Amino acid sequence: MAVYVVMDPPGRGGKPDTTAFVRDGFSWLGFLVPPLWLLWHRLWIEAALAFVAMALLSMLAEGLSLGLAGPLLSLLVSLYVGLEGQALRIAALRRRGWHEWGVVEADRLDDADTRYVLEAEAHSDEQLRPQGIVPDAAHARPTHMGIALGLNHTPGRP
Numbered sequence: 822m823a824v825y826v827v828m829d830p831p832g833r834g835g836k837p838d839t840t841a842f843v844r845d846g847f848s849w850l851g852f853l854v855p856p857l858w859l860l861w862h863r864l865w866i867e868a869a870l871a872f873v874a875m876a877l878l879s880m881l882a883e884g885l886s887l888g889l890a891g892p893l894l895s896l897l898v899s900l901y902v903g904l905e906g907q908a909l910r911i912a913a914l915r916r917r918g919w920h921e922w923g924v925v926e927a928d929r930l931d932d933a934d935t936r937y938v939l940e941a942e943a944h945s946d947e948q949l950r951p952q953g954i955v956p957d958a959a960h961a962r963p964t965h966m967g968i969a970l971g972l973n974h975t976p977g978r979p
Contacts, residue, residue, distance in 0.1 A: 825925045825933040826911055831918035841919065842933050843910050852903030859902065862910050874898050 828841040851858040855875070859868035875895045882891025902909075911921070925940070927933035 822926050822928055823933075825927060825930070826907075827922040827925055827933075827937050828911065828914045828919045829922045831920070840922070840937065841914060842925075842930055842937075843907050843914075844930075845907055845924075848903050848906045851906035852899050855899050855902035855906075858906060859909070862906075862913075864909055864913055867909055867913075871898055871902060 824845045825842045826845055828843060830839050830841075848858065856868045856872040859865075859871055875898045878894040878898065879891055882888075882894050887894075915921075922937075923940075925933045925936045927936055
């Protein structure tokens with residue numbers, strides 16, 4: 822099952838379709854084409870840094886004539902974006918003022934959206950529910966309980 826981080830925009834205004842779901846885990850497209858994946862997710866600075874890092878590592882490996890080590894050095898950037906790309910997306914959303922609502926486990930994005938809506942409704946209903954005089958049934962016992970063959974505790978006696 823996949824884990825989705827649910828991000829709410831600033832000043833939400835009650836629009837449920839503006840919520841962002843970021844799947845936590847390895848990103849294969851981020852691994853295969855890091856700068857393009859970062860650009861697709863509007864991570865402009867991160868994409869520029871990844872492109873510059875890959876270019877510098879390739880030029881360094883070519884200048885030192887390292888052979889096979891050159892592409893492997895660029896592979897490090899790809900591996901980083903594949904592993905941490907989703908965390909970079911979450912950090913960028915936080916910088917833009919979004920806040921983290923929570924985490925939802927689901928197989929697909931549609932299921933995650935459904936679970937989020939159900940949990941958000943349950944949470945809002947819980948806040949609107951009036952608190953009773955006795956919130957817990959354990960506190961609703963009578964003050965004096967009758968003795969039943971010595972199995973109940975008698976107050977004031979050890």
